[in-house]
Amino acid sequence: MRAPIWALAMFALVAAGPVAQAQQTLEIPEAEFESVEEYKPIPLPDPSGGPVNQMFEHMELDMTGTLPEAVLESMLGETPYDFVEVVWGMEVSGDWGARLSGTGSLQVTDFTEGRGATLRIDPERYTGQHGFRMYNARLQTDGEHVFTLGAAFPPEQGGEALGTELEAPKAVFEVTWLCHMFEPDRTGCTDGSEEYFETELPILSKLHLTRRAEGYRIEFAARVQESRTHRDRGYSSSDLTGRIGDVRGWVCDAESWEANPDDCVPDDPLEVVDVTPSHARENVNFERPSVEWEFTTPVDFASLRRGFTLTTRDRAGNEIEVSGEIASKGGNRFAFSPDSDLESGVQYEARLKGGADGIRARDGETTLGADHWWRFSTILDLEFQNNSDDPPLEMHIYQTVRDAPLVTEKPTAIRIYPNWEEHEHIHADWQPTSFPITLDLNVVSEHQRRVEPQFGGTATTEEIRLHRPDQFNDQHRRQAAHTINVYGWLPARTGVSPPVAEARLAAHDPFPGPLDPADVIVERDFEIWQTDPQPxxxxxxxxxxxxxxxxxxxxxxxxxxxxxxxxxxxxxxxxxxxxxxxxxxxxxxxxxxxxxxxxxxxxxxxxxxxxxxxxxxxxxxxxxxxxxxxxxxxxxxxxxxxxxxxxxxxxxxxxxxxxxxxxxxxxxxxxxxxxxxxxxxxxxxxxxxxxxxxxxxxxxxxxxxxxxxxxxxxxxxxxxxxxxxxxxxxxxxxxxxxxxxxxxxxxxxxxxxxxxxxxxxxx
Incomplete structure (x- = not known):
């Protein structure tokens, strides 16, 4: 039986190599050619289009039997694939809490020249500077989750991978079938709802693979972010909700796990177990923000000073770093004290650097696996963030016309106009456009009143969301939706002259405490009509x-x-x-x-x-x-x-x-x-x-x-x-x-x- 033309062409390619290689005699059993007829050729990538990236489209490629083993052994040293049963575990912290484990398979594809599936290279025949290595793990849980973990590693000595430079590993971590990785009940991206949540492709921050004679061990870390998609009148928009999950996991070959499970599970890592203010915390006191964090183990203080930053962003998106000092709070807890007050109504990001160049444990060996960051926004100072001639707060009273004499015991509305502006030097995305406040009115108690908040706002008896005036259009102003309206007041006759309505606005649930003074006060004199009108x-x-x-x-x-x-x-x-x-x-x-x-x-x-x-x-x-x-x-x-x-x-x-x-x-x-x-x-x-x-x-x-x-x-x-x-x-x-x-x-x-x-x- 004649060999297929494509197989002979591949053999010719090998034979055209160095003289020593060309003189070798290659005998291919006819049975191997017959078995090849049942398989599709390897979908080799196009070198002009980024071969390594294209390889990721074939993560679960099974090349068993695609080429005769004799051809592959001649090309690369030995058969370049291996399939290993694995055991794995994963822990998620942050806005999600989950512990997952299961079994799976690890596919190893080693296209490194001369290495194949062995650990040794024949230096007389191969340089080891070409090709790449791919590891694709399929991790199955007892439920519906199926995770895939894939990585491509460069060859020895920083060589080339099929003509493409691959100076550092490329890796990806994802979940199959589910829209929400660690909270399946929140999924909705496949049922056509107007609003649903899903998790973005995780950001893989660490992947460490140990290849041993007896098997493999992989350690990885990633951050998963949640997004909200909302459809309105045929248009769809997606935004991050701020909820995150930090993933730490491991993969180990099944034989090593059965022999010694402790050899597979990583030692307790250096991790951050608590931060203040909490992530996405609003109304943080900019005079004393109490930025603190705690590690699982003692850390090297020098690496901590280098690895901590507190930043916001300027109009161009560049970081504005806050200077200050780090001090120990006892044990493994630390605090950052800014050299000066933070700014009113600004979002800040605290970040602890992870990785090889990041924060290290005191033993010098363990490092923070990945960057740990959290964001918070400071209290809005209405007095400070108002550059107009108008006061920060205005208040008017209505029964029929604005601020006219009032009829006793007749329904009356109070309208509050907040006036504040954004910072010109801070990026718009780093300035919240709304804040939760509390409102106290001396003329109407909380249990009697009804608050109609600004457009897009919410209101309870304790909390009202205040929006910046530039968020409102003409329609909002026509509907008075740019103001806070309070109903439920029935003016009574009073002996005070003139009677005064007073409104106090303060940050709702400030952290770690309120500003001093805490309230912004606005007053309005009102007149009670001295006539008691008959029906x-x-x-x-x-x-x-x-x-x-x-x-x-x-x-x-x-x-x-x-x-x-x-x-x-x-x-x-x-x-x-x-x-x-x-x-x-x-x-x-x-x-x-x-x-x-x-x-x-x-x-x-x-x-x-x-x-x-x-x-x-x-x-x-x-x-x-x-x-x-x-x-x-x-x-x-x-x-x-x-x-x-x-x-x-x-x-x-x-x-x-x-x-x-x-x-x-x-x-x-x-x-x-x-x-x-x-x-x-x-x-x-x-x-x-x-x-x-x-x-x-x-x-x-x-x-x-x-x-x-x-x-x-x-x-x-x-x-x-x-x-x-x-x-x-x-x-x-x-x-x-x-x-x-x-x-x-x-x-x-x-x-x-x-x-x-x-x-x-x-x-």
Whole structure:
């Protein structure tokens, strides 16, 4: 049987070597050629594309029987592969805690010239300066974990590996099938969830392989980092969470393990067992950060001084090292004292250097296997990190408009504006954009209040996350999401003059203790309206004329009731009153004759009805069917010289010309008329004047509107601000007294109008 052409070509390549080698006679048994037919050729790498890197794509390559053994022995000295059963163990510390062990296999592929699977090189035939060695371990646990550990080592005397320089080992450590290496329950990267966690490819920091006549032993160390992937509107982003796991492991051939397990397991290493501040710790006191750590065994102090650094980063990403002194705290514990205070609101990294050039044990033989590092961020000093003309904290109070006199026992909101800026000389990634704080308010207790934190923040009774102002866009400001809003305050009458609301902000759970002083304080004087307003009653009467002569249809009844409820709630939110009530009364004896009865007479009849007991502040509203009266196209305010005869007519309709009229529009028209009822005038002018100027509601904004629409329960609300925006409508708020009907979402009043209402309701 003729040998395959490719095998003869390989033989020719060998025969073309040095003269001594070419004179050798190579006899290949025919049976070997027959067995080769069953195997695929070796997938030799392309030398132009980085052969060593490409070899990693074939980590578990089984080349048994690929070439005749005689050819391989002639090329490389002996067969270049070996398969060894192994036992292994692994320990994980840090944010994960795990101890794993199992069995597996180690594949040894030695392409070092002249070495093959033996430990000796024939110096007369081979230099040993070409080729490389590969070790691929497959480590199987009892569960689903399958770890792979692979390494490529250079040849003797720093030679070349198939034409590629390989001056140092290359290695990789990974897990197969699982997305999360040491916490399988946190995996989610294969189930299509919007958010999931996974572990990045571990960073292998140490791999030491001992090749002995009786077998192999491998020691390795690695760091595993966790990442969070989040999908939002079709976009996916991944960021490191800061959680880490430090891996320390060993691999030993099974025969050596059975003979003496102690010979396989490494001695107790030099390790770091405790650090302060803990990794990812926030609110570290920059005046006394208490940077400390503890080793498992005594260390060489000189190597420790060389091997410890505390750094942050400048704008270009270069390290800024903090100078200071290291001192013993007794036993194996040490502390670093900076020469000066650290900076406010900055992230720092403490690092203990590992490896051959790193920190050594006092015995001089054991070293810290890998770098040990941890990061922390310092307390935000609001006073220091505020370069603007604004104070570090601002506070405003709302019932309707900002910082106006307050009605007692009416829901009130407190809004806090934190002002702070990033450092210009520190890299943005090394400056946290949020901090946990505690908030204390002297006017509302923690169990009564509800805190609405800034956008993206969290809040509990003890902790609120504070975000930097430059993190917010126009939408956040329109929604007041760039501020901290506190609800639950019902102002009480007080004898203090002037009463003061005080807010104290401090770092939540500072380490190892708070700054001195610990609090940033902001105060706001407020005024309690001396009038105790009575409930405002809206008295409605159906004028039973026209379509309603024989009774008000149920559909119109429902519309009228809906308008009354909506108008009452909106009036309570806008006006300086605690309560707005509604009451319905039929006026059977107030029907017009053949002509239109003067509204003055209708109102007089209504007020004089014997079953009505009214208050001077009551608002009388006559409900009429749409189209009955000449002026019934909308809500019409009718005012007379005699204040007792004031009143409002309001047309009720479900639709006009087939177009449905929203209840909110009819209710807003009514509240607008109630504003007239209490002395407010059109703003910025009457409709004819605005039409002549071509001015529309969308094109006008009142620069004096700064308010807040608090919900009925007093525990939430909507921003109404000329400068920041209207959270209920894309544009800025339009004045309530705009001379044509709008919707609740669009309108609000300003401080001057509010104070005018205060004066009117005082009379």
């Amino acid at each position: 405002l009653t809206l008295r409605f009467a159906f004028l039973t004329v026209g379509p309603w002569a024989d009774g008000v249809p149920s559909e119109d009844w429902l519309v009228a009731e809906g308008v009354a409820r909506a108008a009452a709630e909106f009036t309570r939110q806008l006006f300086p009153v605690r309560e707005v009530r509604t009451a319905f009364t039929n006026v059977e004896d107030a029907r017009p004759g053949s002509g239109v009865t003067p509204m003055k007479d209708l109102l007089a009849d209504l007020r004089n009805s014997p079953h009505i007991v009214s208050h001077p502040q009551d608002v009388f509203v006559v409900l009429v069917p749409f189209g009955t009266l000449d002026y019934s196209g909308g809500a019409v305010h009718t005012r007379f010289s005699d204040e007792a005869d004031r009143g409002i007519t309001l047309s009720i309709a479900t639709s006009v010309d087939g177009i449905r009229i929203p209840i909110s529009h009819q209710a807003e028209s009514l509240v607008h008329e109630i504003g007239h009822y209490h002395g407010l005038k059109h703003k910025p002018g009457d409709i004819d004047d605005l039409n002549e100027m071509g001015l529309t509601a969308d094109g006008y904004a009142d620069p004096t509107i700064e308010g807040f629409r608090i919900a009925a329960d007093g525990m939430t609300g909507q921003n109404k601000s000329y400068s920041e925006g209207n959270s209920e409508y894309p544009g800025t708020p339009t004045p309530l007294m705009w001379p044509s009907p709008l919707s609740f979402e669009r309108v609000w009043i300003n401080e001057s109008e509010y104070r005018s209402l205060l004066n009117h309701l005082t009379r």
